[in-house]
Amino acid sequence: MSHAPTDWWRRAVIYQVYPRSFADSDGDGLGDLPGITAHLPYLRDLGVDAVWISPFYPSPQKDAGYDVADYCDVDPLFGSLDDADTLIATAHDLGLRVIVDLVPNHTSDRHEWFQAALASAPGSLERDRYMFRDIDENDLDTPPNNWESNFGGAAWSKTEGATGGDQWYLHLFDSSQPDLNWGNQEVRDTFDGVLRFWLDRGVDGFRVDVAHGMIKEPGLPDVEIRDAEAGTDDAAMASTSTPYWDRDGVHDIYRRWRKILDSYSTDTAERIMVAEAWVQPIDRIARYVRPDEHHQAFNFSFLDTRWDAAALREVIGESYRVNDAVGAPTTWVLSNHDVIRHATRLALAPEEAVTQLAGPVTEPDRTVGLDRARAATTLMLGLPGSAYLYQGEELGLPEVLDIPDDRRQDPTFFRTRGTDTPELGRDGCRVPVPWSADEVRNPAADKAAPWLPQPEIFADLAVDRQTGDAASTLELYRSLLHLRKELGIADGTARVLETRTDTVAVEVTPTEEADGSVLIVANLGTDDWLVPADRQVIAASRPGVTTSVPVDCTVWLAGPGSHVE
Structure with missing residues (x-):
């Protein structure tokens, strides 16, 4: 059925920009906001409707900006608030909407709140903003429970030398990313203000990081992995047996945020939220897109599906079943900044097929990988609903599997290095976009090298090499996106x-x-x-x-x- 213009998100194709890897305007080796602004016409011509920008906030960059030190400013690495305003205004002038990342599960340990907590005593209001627990004097080295960090190792660290007194603190990701206590009213009120700050600056919505987190089971009980989940491909997906994922209480937060978003919506456009919620079974995702919560939720069940016809038929059918039940569009996605690029992932040998890169894998045949990636994208963009693209996938970029250890930056790599199960992490999907073949092969002497090295194959896949070539992956994306709109497929x-x-x-x-x-x-x-x-x-x-x-x-x-x- 057809929808009103306010429901733009039901049919939108949204392009993810990973700022440090998209476009470098000043030659320092890192992408930035002016670089994004300069390339917005490229995105308009590609045929997308909106751009989602990963975090650009002040940050120590321990996790590429997902360790936020200030939610209401721009890191000088990427520019300034004026640059953000210019980007938003330019996008709107071009007919593009702008979605920014919101990271509510945790802050940086450099955030003023955590610094205040370290200077305050256990039990203080400052420490209540986070998840602190006492150290057992009779068992100094055993954490409060058996929870593990998503980046490897224990999910608990000691403050060690805090002027207010030492305790354990929870971090479901890196130790530099302490989890917030969402049972604290001040935390909730402050994030209301963060939403309003960016909505006042004109953003069209938020991608909510770790949307299935934030609320933890009372008492913080140990994790008990069910036999049916252990050792399966879905073991990393949140389920109802995990005491820190997909708790019912997260939905109260989103109902509150939805009221704020609705108060900013107009007769011509709604402000939206999209949930990054890795949950199973697939029915659970529908709870995040009920009419008074998120507008969209990434379909990670689809992304996680192997290159198998029966499995794809099943996940497509089930996706429509669960989303139609709550009146929500299905939001398709194949790649993002956390997973192996699908031009590589879909061609991995069955025994090595994973969604997120752990140990080394055998590089698959690039021709097979690109054929499957193009086929998967053509399937995805032919399906009604919304879709997300990850920067560079329109060029057919593969995962870079051979980044030297001394150039890697993903905290997963450092937290697991030297353990029994070392992981390479996510750097391979974050290598900067190649705009020019010459810049890859003959980098300018007066410019810094990209923060992650671009392999030689990126020259052949550069934007300037593919533009105008009817057989190229870039022109395939352009033609599909324009035909999708012409035929009205997204509303079907x-x-x-x-x-x-x-x-x-x-x-x-x-x-x-x-x-x-x-x-x-x-x-x-x-x-x-x-x-x-x-x-x-x-x-x-x-x-x-x-x-x-x-x-x-x-x-x-x-x-x-x-x-x-």
Whole structure:
């Protein structure tokens, strides 16, 4: 069905910018806000509707900005508040909306609140903003419970030398990222102010980091991993058995925030929230997008699905089932700054297939990886709902698997180095975007090297090499995004068809008034798939496809028929 302009988020394609890796305007090796502003016309021409910008706030950068020291300013590394205002205004002039990251689960240990806590006594108001617990005098080295950090090691550290007295403090991520106590009213009131600060500056919404966190089970009980979860691909996904993820109390916070957002919404546009909530089973995600909470939630079940036709058919069907039940759009995503780029991930050997990079993996065939990435994207952009793109995926960038140890910066790498299960971390998906082949091959002498090294293959994938090449991945994205809007696909309805085991077929009716449907077919088999005689190829993930769809290829078909063999 068609929606009002205020519901722009139901159909939007939103492009994630990771600031330090997008565009460097001053030659210091780090991307910045002026660099983003300068490339906003590129994003408009690509065909996206909005840009989501990962954290650019003042930060010690222990976790690339997700350790926030001040929620209402800009880190000098990236520019100034004036630069942020210019970016927002320029985006709006170009018809783009702006979403910024909100990091409410934890702060930096350099945040003034945590510094005040260290200078205050146990039991003080300052310490109540965080999750402090006493050290057992009879067992000095045993943390309060068995919770583990997402970045490796224990989720508890001692303050060690705090002028107000030492205690344990909780950090579900790096030790430099202490968890806030969301049972504290001051914390809640302060974040109301943070939302208003950025809404007053004109942002169109927030991506909520670790949206399934913040509330912990009373008493902080030990984690008990169920046998059905241990050792599975889904073990890292939050479930109802985890005492610090997906607690019911998080929804009270979002209902409160939704009222603030609604108070800023206008007759022409709503201000929105999108939840980063890694939860299972898939039904749980619908709780975050009820009418009085988030507008969107990333479909990580879809992102996490292997390159398998039956699995894809199931997750697509289930995604519509759970979101339709609460009147929310399904929000598709294939890559982001935390996972292996899908141009690599979808081609990993089955025994090495993971979503987030842990130990070394064998680099897969790049041609297979790119074919599958293009096919997966063509499938995703043919599905009704909203979609998120991660910077550089429109270039077909692979994961960089061979970053030298002395150049890595992900805290996961440092926290697990030297342990029995070392992890390489997320740097490989964060290597800066190549705008020019010459800049990759012959970097200017008066400019600093990019903060992460760009491999030689990035030169061949640079924006200037792909622009205007009809067979390139960049031009594929542009054509799909424009055709998606022209056909009204995002506002349509979808029906997953029963097909042969190695094919995914979805019939999309763009609007209730549409004369015909668009058939989306992905061939994941070992043989070509023949296009039905009453259908015509209007888009394909590989060039030159007309009557026969090759392996690892997706097509959009126009015509009256919907039968698929």
